[in-house]
Amino acid sequence: MADNCLNDIKSAITNMHKALNSHQRVHPEVTGPAKELAVQSQKLLDLYLSMTDQLKSQIDNYRLLINDTQTDNNEKLQKILDKLESTPANEKPTPYNVVAQNPPKINYKTVLVKPKNNLLNPPQTKEAICNSIPACDIKCNQISINKTNVAFKFSNENSKNKFLKSVSENPDLNTAMEAYEPTPKCPTIKLKNIDYSTNESDIINQLIMQNDMQDLKNHIKLLFTIKKRHYFDAILCVSPHVYDLLFQRTLFIGWSACIAEQTFLLGHCSNCLSFQHRTKDCPNKSSKKCKNCGISFSTTRINNQQSEFITHIKNCSHFNCCHCAEKNLPAEHPALTDLCPLYCNKIKQTWDRTCYDSSTKVKFFNKLSIPNVTNNNPSTQPPSPSTP
Known part of the structure; x- marks a missing residue:
């Protein structure tokens, strides 16, 4: 041309x-x-x-x-x-x-070392390793210490494996500490509008059997469900190598066909919308904060009438994000939506920490007990599984 x-x-x-x-x-x-x-x-x-x-x-x-x-x-x-x-x-x-002045970001291989039976604290654990393993044998890029363990970061697989072997084969070290690779943060997906004819305890089994995914049995885990009036949603944690197989795919569960959607669990409180604690630890259990205007209203129902909170959210049209208002930022938008820059930043941080490497396999051990059920629609009581 x-x-x-x-x-x-x-x-x-x-x-x-x-x-x-x-x-x-x-x-x-x-x-x-x-x-x-x-x-x-x-x-x-x-x-x-x-x-x-x-x-x-x-x-x-x-x-x-x-x-x-x-x-x-x-x-x-x-x-x-x-x-x-x-x-x-x-x-x-x-x-x-x-x-050429900006080199590519190095994907470090991390090994965590945790003291056993409180024999050592993390600083003592680091000192014991540094005194027992010659530094010339292992090329370590970085060491960081927190309250419970010591993190050693390596730029290549060979150094990481050599370090793991050195700790496990040293009797002075393996009796006082444990070295292991941390499990990567796995992706989470949402399956929406599952019919109540499907029992929560059977979601994983039906998902595997009806979609011909027997090889993935131990790589999918049910976290919790969100009950609605006629259907419920299921939040699943999946191994990174499974994510691409499920994402945006139509999956059959019982008498329902669901599209697997990506979701992020940010760990915010559903009462006061804070990211500092979970709902069960919220000091304001009798009230909820409106996502639109940021004002708290009582959730108590008097004489079997709708609560003050439910009455308010049906008519609320004023936007004042509580998170942005606390930071003195423009707040003319609802909280916990894509319009909020702080919420989008939380999403990005979660995205960056999540492993999407299709070569990474994580195995889950599903518990026999049914996960705790949450309800995102306080105006209605969750129907029983037999409700049509």
Whole structure:
């Protein structure tokens, strides 16, 4: 396409010169600007061709560097070439040192070391490991300590495995501490509008049997359900390698067909909407805060009438996000929605911590007991499973 454009410009300049030479009697007020336009167009074309030649020369030089270098930098250099090739001709190419100054983010391999039976505290655990395992044998990138364990981060799999082996085979260490890889935070999905003819305890079994997923039996876990008037929703935790198999797919459960939707569990209180504690730990159990206006209302029902909270949310049209208002930010929007920047930031943080690597497999051990049931519609009592 660029070559065709160049040919058209060259042809237009040639035709203009021919026209000027063939029509000498045209008034100078017309021929003068036309000649100047032809000259300036030719200069612009020559400049473009010169810059293009320079870019091609630089690209060829970088290709030679790639051919001569058989290291891990090959992929990095290829990205630089791609960036150079995508640079418009009227812009100066980005210098190599500018493109290469931001190295790719390292995906560290983490090992947690936890003291056994309170024999040591985390700082003592770190000191014992550093004194027992030679640093020259293992390349550790970072060590961090919290209240319960010590985290060792490695840039490659070999160093991580060597560290795990060194701790497990050292009798002075393995009797006082345990080294293990932390289980990654697994994705969560929501199955909406499941018919009440399906028992909660049978959700996983029916999901596996009706959708031919026998190999995934121990990789899906029911967290809880959200009861509504005629249907209920199920929140599942799935292994990272299962997520792509279920996401946006129609799944059959009992007499229902559900589409698996992505969801994030942010751990906020459903009463006061705080992210600092869960609902069961909320000090204001007799009231709920409106997501729209941020005002709390009583949830107590008097004489079998609707509570103050239910009466309010049916008519509330004023928006004042309680989270943004606390931070002195623009709050003309409801809380816990995509319109709230703080809520979106929470979603992003959860997304960043969640593992979506299809090569990662996590096995769950489902409990026999039925998970706790939550109700997101306080205006109605949850119907029994036998209710149609």
